[in-house]
Amino acid sequence: MHGIIMNQLRLYAEARLGAGGWERLCTVAGVPANSYNLSQNYPDEQTLAIVDALSTACRTERPQLMEDFGQFLVPAVLRVYGSLLRPEWRVLDVLEHTEEVIHTVVRVRNPGATPPMLDTRRVSPEAVQISYTSPRRLCGLARGITRGIARHFQEEIEIRDLECMHQGDARCLILVTKYNPTATG
Numbered sequence: 001m002h003g004i005i006m007n008q009l010r011l012y013a014e015a016r017l018g019a020g021g022w023e024r025l026c027t028v029a030g031v032p033a034n035s036y037n038l039s040q041n042y043p044d045e046q047t048l049a050i051v052d053a054l055s056t057a058c059r060t061e062r063p064q065l066m067e068d069f070g071q072f073l074v075p076a077v078l079r080v081y082g083s084l085l086r087p088e089w090r091v092l093d094v095l096e097h098t099e100e101v102i103h104t105v106v107r108v109r110n111p112g113a114t115p116p117m118l119d120t121r122r123v124s125p126e127a128v129q130i131s132y133t134s135p136r137r138l139c140g141l142a143r144g145i146t147r148g149i150a151r152h153f154q155e156e157i158e159i160r161d162l163e164c165m166h167q168g169d170a171r172c173l174i175l176v177t178k179y180n181p182t183a184t185g
Contacts, residue, residue, distance in 0.1 A: 001047040002106065002113050004080060005073065006036035009047070012072045013054055021057075028053040038080070041112040044136055063140035063166065070144020074152055077145070081105065091150045091157060092178055095128045096120050116142070126180060129162075132172040137165045139172035146176055155179070 013022045026033035029049035036042065055062045078085075081102050085094060099118040106113045116134035123129050132142050143159055150157040156179035163173035 001042050001044055002110065002115070003036045003038040003040045003042065004076060006042050006047060007038060008073045008076050009050060009054075009069065010036065012069050013050070015072070016054070016058055025050055025053045025057065028057075039110055041110060041114070048136070066138050066140035067144035067147070070141045070146070071148040071151065072144075073141075074145055074148025077102075078152060091146075091153045091155045092122070092126070092128045092176065094149050094153075095130060095146060095176055096122050118142075123175070127175060127177040130172075130174045130176065132174060133170075139164060139166070139174070142172070143174065146174070 010022050013025050017024065023033045029046075029052070031046045031049055051062060051066065055065045058065060060068070084101050084105060089097070097120075099120060103115045103118065106115050116132055116136070116138070119131040119133075121129045121131075130142065130146075132139050139161075146157070146159060158177045158179055160175045160177070161172065162175055163169035163171060165172055
């Protein structure tokens, strides 16, 4: 997992559990409670062990916890990668171009980085379909990041899971629709 995510996971855990929460989680997970370099990558097993310990400590299922964490993560990601976004982009534009703009740069700057593969398609002016595939199966994180981006742009969205790896599908297919209060239907 990328260092920025690990660093933010530490901050998120401390926000949820209070002082010393990170150290307790790492002890339960059996991993070192070290600091994380933003430009390095860390073993997925280590990250997932921490996430599972946090999920247990917070009494929250992993997908819901990851969705909450994804929203928490967005401001830090935008501080690092926000300059890659075009000024005229809004939430659906960012989602549509994440793979080609942000993930490509992450892979170039950090050769060992393995962000999930996103295949996005603008299905209408008001909707983007995201095909998410990753052995990590952290589609909750993808939904949370999506909600965090919408919050950043102060836009309302609806997220629908059309397919999900947690339901036995080969991928997660997520439909993100910009909320339109004047639409009828």
